[in-house]
Amino acid sequence: MSWMAWTWQTAAFFSAIGLALAAMTWAEVRWPTKVRQGFLPMPTTRGDRFFISLLGSAVVHVAWLAATDAPVGWASMLCVGYAGAVMRYG
Amino acid sequence: MQPSRNNKAWLAVAPVVLVVAFSAIVPLMTVVNYSVQDIFDVNTRIFVGLDWYRETLRDPRFLEALLRQLSFSALVLVLEIPLGIWIARAIPRQGRQTTVFLIILAVPLLIPWNVVGVIWQIFARPDIGLLGAAVSALGVSYNYTSSPVDAWVTLLLMDVWHWTSLVALLCFAGLASIPPAYYQAAALDGAKGWRLFRHVELPHLRSVLTIAVLLRAMDSLMIYTEPFVLTGGGPGASTTFLSQYLTTMAVGQFDLGPAAAFSVLYFLLILLLCWIFHASVMRRDA
Numbered sequence: 389m390s391w392m393a394w395t396w397q398t399a400a401f402f403s404a405i406g407l408a409l410a411a412m413t414w415a416e417v418r419w420p421t422k423v424r425q426g427f428l429p430m431p432t433t434r435g436d437r438f439f440i441s442l443l444g445s446a447v448v449h450v451a452w453l454a455a456t457d458a459p460v461g462w463a464s465m466l467c468v469g470y471a472g473a474v475m476r477y478g
Numbered sequence: 479m480q481p482s483r484n485n486k487a488w489l490a491v492a493p494v495v496l497v498v499a500f501s502a503i504v505p506l507m508t509v510v511n512y513s514v515q516d517i518f519d520v521n522t523r524i525f526v527g528l529d530w531y532r533e534t535l536r537d538p539r540f541l542e543a544l545l546r547q548l549s550f551s552a553l554v555l556v557l558e559i560p561l562g563i564w565i566a567r568a569i570p571r572q573g574r575q576t577t578v579f580l581i582i583l584a585v586p587l588l589i590p591w592n593v594v595g596v597i598w599q600i601f602a603r604p605d606i607g608l609l610g611a612a613v614s615a616l617g618v619s620y621n622y623t624s625s626p627v628d629a630w631v632t633l634l635l636m637d638v639w640h641w642t643s644l645v646a647l648l649c650f651a652g653l654a655s656i657p658p659a660y661y662q663a664a665a666l667d668g669a670k671g672w673r674l675f676r677h678v679e680l681p682h683l684r685s686v687l688t689i690a691v692l693l694r695a696m697d698s699l700m701i702y703t704e705p706f707v708l709t710g711g712g713p714g715a716s717t718t719f720l721s722q723y724l725t726t727m728a729v730g731q732f733d734l735g736p737a738a739a740f741s742v743l744y745f746l747l748i749l750l751l752c753w754i755f756h757a758s759v760m761r762r763d764a
Contacts, residue, residue: 391520397514398514447750453535
């Protein structure tokens with residue numbers, strides 16, 4: 389595995405995404421998703437909203453890094469709120 | 479009636495998931511790992527956090543290449559999609575000549591990308607190339623090796639020549655699937671020309687146009703070989719797109735950390751644009 393050049397930070401990052409995907413799979417089996425329309429401009433499933441949360445969070449982090457030298461943790465906190473809003477009301 | 483759910487069916491896709499994991503996900507994870515480190519060799523690496531991302535996003539050459547890339551993709555779509563539709567509508571739907579037209583259209587798609595670059599490098603040369611010599615004979619100053627405008631025009635012509643066929647073939651398949659009854663009804667209503675296209679053909683082309691736009695958008699965003707062979711990214715850096723700048727960074731300078739951060743940003747850009755396009759289609763369909 390050394391060729392993959394792991395660091396504990398990237399391992400934690402991918403583990404978090406893996407756990408989130410596992411949780412989404414479990415939730416899908418337990419409570420099958422229903423397509424719904426929230427504040428997002430098109431009907432979405434739970435998986436769609438999760439993908440939109442991840443993609444939007446990545447964009448927020450990139451914009452933060454491009455625009456400011458402030459700690460990126462602030463962007464992460466912003467993204468937690470954003471992802472929560474998308475999953476709940478999107 | 480609700481379709482029955484059988485979660486055991488997911489086992490059937492497990493082999494595909496494994497193949498995708500080892501061919502795409504593991505390499506992507508490795509690139510992400512590289513992007514947060516300064517790599518000297520396999521055993522000598524220093525964690526630098528998100529510094530390479532910050533550096534790349536503020537690199538003027540990256541931003542210039544990004545602007546060129548987006549401009550090129552937009553121009554490719556603006557030129558190739560209408561032209562492909564127009565060609566598809568002009569092809570006879572039946573008869574022997576249909577086969578001849580389809581074969582001729584398919585020829586550019588069969589030529590390897592580096593060969594396309596070489597063909598156009600010779601074709602557009604102002605001294606011996608047919609295109610270059612013809613344009614020069616008309617009294618127009620043309621030299622794609624010294625003029626950025628000429629280099630862009632040549633690149634766009636080359637891409638249109640290479641890929642409009644794909645759009646045309648997809649649209650032809652879409653048009654061929656329209657039942658004759660629609661045309662008969664349109665004829666009874668007196669619809670022809672633009673009205674026939676707008677109200678009968680375009681709605682039926684929606685799905686193939688979605689695929690055509692998505693394919694051309696993704697492919698033009700990743701273009702590398704043809705401009706590399708034709709212009710080498712020049713004159714100056716006027717035709718240096720993201721892929722070529724990335725290759726220079728990763729292979730030429732061996733800056734693996736910054737190149738990995740660049741790759742992740744490049745991937746994110748393509749993913750984001752494709753998702754925006756997909757979402758806009760979904761919204762329209764909804």
